[in-house]
Amino acid sequence: MWTINRYPGFWLLPALLPVILMTVYPIGHALWTSLHEVMILFPGEPFVGLRNYERVMSGSYFGVALRNSLVFTLIAAPSVVIIGTLMALFLQRRFLGSQVVRSVVLLPWVLPGAISAVLWVWVFHPSFGFLNGLMLDLGLISSPIGWLTNPRTALGAVIVAHVWTQIPFAVVLMMAALSAINGEVLEAAVIDARSPFQRFRYIVWPEIKSMVVVLLVYNALTAFTSYDIVYAMTGGGPGTATTLLSFQIWRESFSMYDFGAGSAVAFIVVLISALLIVAITKALPSDLFAGSE
Amino acid sequence: MTGRFNGLATFVFAALILLFSGGPVLLSLYGSLVPDRVLLTEGQSLFTEGPNFETYRYVFTGQLPDSYNMESANRAMISDAARQVPQALVNSSVNALASMVLNLILGAPAAFIFARYAFPGKKVSFLYLILSPLVPAVALVTPIYILMQAMNLVGTPIGIILVHTARALPFTVLILSVFFRKIPAEIFEAALLDHCNRFQTFWRVAVPLALPSIGATGLFAFMLSYSEFMFAMLLSGSSSTRPVSVVMAALARNTDVSWSLLNTAIFIAIVPTLILVVLVWRFVVEGLLSGAVKG
Numbered sequence: 001m002w003t004i005n006r007y008p009g010f011w012l013l014p015a016l017l018p019v020i021l022m023t024v025y026p027i028g029h030a031l032w033t034s035l036h037e038v039m040i041l042f043p044g045e046p047f048v049g050l051r052n053y054e055r056v057m058s059g060s061y062f063g064v065a066l067r068n069s070l071v072f073t074l075i076a077a078p079s080v081v082i083i084g085t086l087m088a089l090f091l092q093r094r095f096l097g098s099q100v101v102r103s104v105v106l107l108p109w110v111l112p113g114a115i116s117a118v119l120w121v122w123v124f125h126p127s128f129g130f131l132n133g134l135m136l137d138l139g140l141i142s143s144p145i146g147w148l149t150n151p152r153t154a155l156g157a158v159i160v161a162h163v164w165t166q167i168p169f170a171v172v173l174m175m176a177a178l179s180a181i182n183g184e185v186l187e188a189a190v191i192d193a194r195s196p197f198q199r200f201r202y203i204v205w206p207e208i209k210s211m212v213v214v215l216l217v218y219n220a221l222t223a224f225t226s227y228d229i230v231y232a233m234t235g236g237g238p239g240t241a242t243t244l245l246s247f248q249i250w251r252e253s254f255s256m257y258d259f260g261a262g263s264a265v266a267f268i269v270v271l272i273s274a275l276l277i278v279a280i281t282k283a284l285p286s287d288l289f290a291g292s293e
Numbered sequence: 294m295t296g297r298f299n300g301l302a303t304f305v306f307a308a309l310i311l312l313f314s315g316g317p318v319l320l321s322l323y324g325s326l327v328p329d330r331v332l333l334t335e336g337q338s339l340f341t342e343g344p345n346f347e348t349y350r351y352v353f354t355g356q357l358p359d360s361y362n363m364e365s366a367n368r369a370m371i372s373d374a375a376r377q378v379p380q381a382l383v384n385s386s387v388n389a390l391a392s393m394v395l396n397l398i399l400g401a402p403a404a405f406i407f408a409r410y411a412f413p414g415k416k417v418s419f420l421y422l423i424l425s426p427l428v429p430a431v432a433l434v435t436p437i438y439i440l441m442q443a444m445n446l447v448g449t450p451i452g453i454i455l456v457h458t459a460r461a462l463p464f465t466v467l468i469l470s471v472f473f474r475k476i477p478a479e480i481f482e483a484a485l486l487d488h489c490n491r492f493q494t495f496w497r498v499a500v501p502l503a504l505p506s507i508g509a510t511g512l513f514a515f516m517l518s519y520s521e522f523m524f525a526m527l528l529s530g531s532s533s534t535r536p537v538s539v540v541m542a543a544l545a546r547n548t549d550v551s552w553s554l555l556n557t558a559i560f561i562a563i564v565p566t567l568i569l570v571v572l573v574w575r576f577v578v579e580g581l582l583s584g585a586v587k588g
Contacts, residue, residue, distance in 0.1 A: 004412040012418055015403035015466055022437065022459035023425045029436035030428070090306050101307050103571050104315040110566035111318075112520040112538035114545045115559050119317035122324065122552075128332050130320055164313070169516075172509050173468065180475045210471060218464065225429035228522045232545055249431040259435065266432030273427050 034263035041257060052264035061240060061248060062265075069224055069245040069269075072159060073276065076226075077219035079163045081212060084170025088178055089200075091171065109168035117232030120161035124148050148234055151241040158230045158242050165229060166222060170215050177211035178204070213284050220276045225269060245269050318563065324556035325349070332552060348557035352378060374547070375558045377532050377540045382565055384529075385536040388450055389518040392457040396465045396514035397507060399458070404469030405495045409481065422463045430460070430523050438527055448530025456528065457518035464517075465510055472506035473499055512573050519566060537562050 034052055036045045056062055091102055108116060123130045124147035132144040147157040181204065189203040227246045230236070236243040245265060253262030324332065326344040350356055352375050406412070407419055437456060438447070446452030476499060484494045500507065522538045529535045544550055544558055 001411050002409065004406075004410050006412070007414045008406050008410070008412055011402040011406040014399040015462055016418060016422070018399065018455065018459040019422060019425055019462050021440075022433075022456060023428070025440060026433040026436035027425075027428050029439070030432045033435075087310060090310070093303065095303050095307070097307065101310055104311055106571075107314050107318050107563075107567070109516050110519070110563060111559075112541055112562075113522055114538060114542035115562060116317075118541075118545045118555060118559060119321055122320055123317055130316070164317070167314070169513060172512070176472070176506050176509055180472075214467060214471060221426060225431070227429075227431060228542070232542065246429055246431055249429065253431075253435070263432060266429055269429050269432070270427050273429075274424075277427075 030263045030266060033259050034267050036260055038259040038263075039257055040259075048260070052260040053268070056248070056252065056261050056264050057268070061243060061251075064240045065243045065245045065248050066272075068155060068241075068243055070272075071155065072162070072226070072230075072244060073220055073223040076159050076162050076166070076223040077216060079159075080166045080170050080219045080223075081215045083163070084167050084215065085174050085208070085212070087167065087171045088174035089204075091175060092178055105171050106168045108165050111165070113165065113228035114232050116161060116165045117229045120157070120164070120229075121148065121233055124157050149238050151238050154234055154238060154241045158233050161233060162223065162226055162229055166219060170219070173211055173215060174208065177208045181207045209284065213281060216280045216284070217277050220280060221273055224273050224276065321556045321559045321563075324552055325560045327553065329551050329553050345553075348375075348551075348554045349561070351554070352376060352557055352561060374540055374543045375550075375554050377535065378537065378558045378561050380533065381535055381537040381540040382562060384450065384534055385519050385538065386565060388453050388457065388525075388536055389515045391450075391454045392461060392518035393511045393515040395454070395458045396461050397511050400462050400465035400510075401469055401500065401507065402495065404466045405473050405499055407466065408470040408473035409499075422466055426460070426463050434523060434527060437524065441528055447528055448534065449528075450534060452528040453525055453536065454518075456524045457521055458514075460521070460524075461514040461517045465514055468510050468513065469503070469507065472503045472510075476502050508573055515569075 035047060035049060037048045037052070038045050087105060091098065091105065111119070122128075124132075126132060126144045126146040126149065129144075129147070131147065132141070135141045136144065145153065147153045185203060186199075189199045225246050226244065227250070230242055230244060231247065234242045236247050246269070248265045249262050249269070251262075252258050252265060256262075323339055325348060326346070327339050328345055328347075331338065403422075407415070441447050441452045441456070444452075446455065480498060480502070481494060484498045489497065519536075520538055522542055525536045526539045526542070529539055541558065541562060544555055
């Protein structure tokens with residue numbers, strides 16, 4: 001790595017300035033709002049310190065929304081990375097029709113969340129859904145299951161739909177990381193390492209580890225702040241079975257017009273996201289962040 | 294690269310992937326080709342009734358499907374929003390392409406510098422970039438709206454493009470810097486010996502070598518913009534500037550709307566991006582697999 005003695009603004013500012021524009025003022029504004037009582041109905045915006053935070057955390061929905069969001073993230077993010085990696089490993093092979101499969105894998109990516117939501121509502125539909133039809137035909141169930149209306153299956157169903165939308169991106173990046181591995185190393189590995197598992201563990205894994213970390217962080221973030229697909233599929237129901245923390249931000253701000261409380265929830269989300277990221281990077285140390293020092 | 298691979302296992306895996314990734318989209322194609330009554334009636338299917346293109350005709354020409362012209366038909370099942378889909382596709386594609394190009398132009402140099410050089414302020418800049426997407430979009434909706442209003446960009450494509458570009462940039466830089474780091478140092482040392490300056494090293498050595506990865510990253514920025522909903526809804530004005538994610542959400546939340554029409558709209562919305570993705574994807578994947586990034 002070469003050293004430059006002054007800050008390379010010419011190279012960095014084009015990327016940094018738009019991000020700064022879209023973050024410094026908005027985040028500052030949101031932070032200010034979370035510390036003040038900002039309600040449309042009441043004039044004046046007095047400073048209330050951390051009272052908004054106390055209020056939302058003791059609210060009746062907060063606990064269940066936090067639990068749902070954590071379950072959602074802890075299942076969805078690793079699933080995306082594991083399934084994505086397995087698919088990428090598989091798609092490296094050439095076989096008859098491999099080009100077709102590689103293109104079809106991308107399909108979920110081209111769909112806006114609202115569309116994916118409709119597709120999965122249809123798959124899970126109790127009266128003419130594909131899944132119920134299939135399971136009835138196979139004799140696995142005797143009567144249709146309302147996947148999205150049953151509190152015990154709804155969260156699982158929306159996780160499946162979310163994972164489905166996120167997999168293509170994981171596959172693309174993972175294939176890129178896999179293909180960057182030196183071919184000669186792999187050939188040597190075929191001779192040295194006995195089982196495919198050993199080859200993966202000692203040769204492939206070290207090479208793709210930083211990409212796994214990037215993907216885990218990215219997916220933990222997207223899952224923890226996911227909004228549109230779950231909202232379009234269930235609206236947070238049945239009851240509170242799929243109510244996520246991100247809904248709470250929206251609900252407090254735009255249904256209750258309590259912007260202070262909405263921003264407070266948002267910063268709780270930020271804090272937990274940061275903890276998730278630290279946990280991921282601690283659990284899987286890689287040169288990704290060390291290299292930036 | 295490996296020896297033999299069980300043919301049956303390959304087939305099973307490929308079939309599973311096809312079913313999982315493509316199944317829901319095929320269902321939508323199927324639903325778009327049959328009227329609602331076929332879906333709801335036991336024993337009727339595409340294969341007994343034959344394909345029906347009336348909903349497609351409605352979206353492009355405005356001529357109502359025959360079954361909804363009957364006396365008892367529920368007129369509410371046909372939503373005008375479906376007719377906005379073709380225009381919305383154009384809007385979304387323009388926004389997404391602009392956001393993609395901006396992301397690559399603005400992000401690639403930064404990613405290169407982060408990957409190859411040590412400089413004062415590097416850690417702070419990098420941390421700022423990767424931590425800024427932490428704040429959930431929902432929390433920033435109000436202040437960003439205020440900001441866009443101050444710049445007079447509400448209701449214009451430029452506002453949406455700006456927000457989408459800024460939201461994708463941290464990821465673009467992060468991903469690209471991972472790729473630039475993969476290029477062997479010897480190549481850059483050789484460039485130095487050939488008296489390439491920093492910009493030439495970037496433009497003539499790093500960019501061509503990482504082109505497939507840049508393509509993949511560009512695709513990512515494109516998709517982020519194409520499918521983003523919240524800011525698109527907030528910042529798009531009249532129906533003539535509305536992107537496809539907003540139009541589709543309006544259709545999807547309308548519980549009266551006919552399944553057949555909804556699926557038609559979905560399928561029409563998929564096609565253009567599908568073409569783009571197949572083109573870019575082939576370039577990206579073939580480039581990656583032929584080892585363009587290898588030393």
